Amino acid sequence: MLPFASITIIGLGLIGSSIAHGVKASMPTARITGYDADPSVRARVQELGFCDDVADSAGAAVIDADLVLLCVPVGAMAAIAADMAEDLPEDAIISDVGSSKGNVIASLQAALPRARIIPAHPVAGTEHSGPDAGFATLFNDRWCILTPPDDAQEGDIERVRAFWEKLGANIEIMDAKHHDLVLAVTSHLPHLIAYTIVGTASDLEDVTRSEVIKYSAGGFRDFTRIAASDPTMWRDVFMSNKDAVLEMLQRFSEDLTALQRAIRWDKGDELFDLFTKTRAIRRRIIEEGQDDAAPDFGRSHE
């Protein structure tokens, strides 16, 4: 049975378009209405044809929905929720895909106090954005974390779970605060480090006369992929998950200082022990089938 028959997707970039493609592939009888604030995105989505309808306002997009998915940057969630408040059907479930959860839930609850809100975070993406970047298999065998508020109805959680399972995702249910702490270290901090290291290297570029680009075949190249991620999305993630990111950044700086000391004082054993531990972590990730580097990981969509 279809968990939802009439799905509205607000924000038709990488994640919104991937969901639409996934719905077309796995729930072909469900009707998809899309809306994006950017008229050029709406026009492109009409051309690409992955929505049945493209509405020209948020209110018009949600009027017949039984599931509304907010796929906009986390800093835009409050505004879009307010925009649709008057037109949201009483029995619709509203969900989102934001990379941070605590702040998003607070914004949605404030703008839509009576709505049935089941937040979600598919832990899958690429460095690309926009409606051309989406593909149906993005969520295959990837985690989708649901962070339902305390008063959420069990039946609503189960329907959102069934929806994501149909898109191929594995579901985990988590408290929003815990989610934000875990993702701060597994996703947000790595992005911050990538942005920093690529920024540092580019500051040196005059000195090295483009050697940064020329010799970027190894580790640096992996950082540049991450550092190519959408600036609006990531600005919003850091602003909205500020406390958890700052906490993880503090720990990271302390660990980096410890490494700096080990190098300064020729304590090679300390480096060796840490690198042995981190190699074991990588091997465990691969053994547990969570290795993203081996499969295509969306690179064929570059």
Ligand SMILES: NC(=O)c1ccc[n+]([C@@H]2O[C@H](COP(=O)([O-])OP(=O)(O)OC[C@H]3O[C@@H](n4cnc5c(N)ncnc54)[C@H](O)[C@@H]3O)[C@@H](O)[C@H]2O)c1
């Ligand atoms: N990119 C990833 O890897 C990834 C992974 C998981 C979750 N997310 C989350 O998904 C959400 C969308 O990210 P994305 O990568 O698809 O971004 P994207 O830039 O590809 O698409 C976002 C779309 O939202 C539209 N938009 C912005 N403000 C709007 C508003 N007020 N009303 C309507 N449309 C609006 C933009 O025009 C754009 O088309 C973000 O909250 C992000 O944190 C991203």
Ligand SMILES: O=C(O)C(=O)C[C@]1(C(=O)O)C=C[C@@H](O)C=C1
């Ligand atoms: O592979 C990438 O490009 C990603 O960064 C995807 C990634 C991640 O950090 O794993 C980025 C943000 C999300 O909220 C979820 C997934």
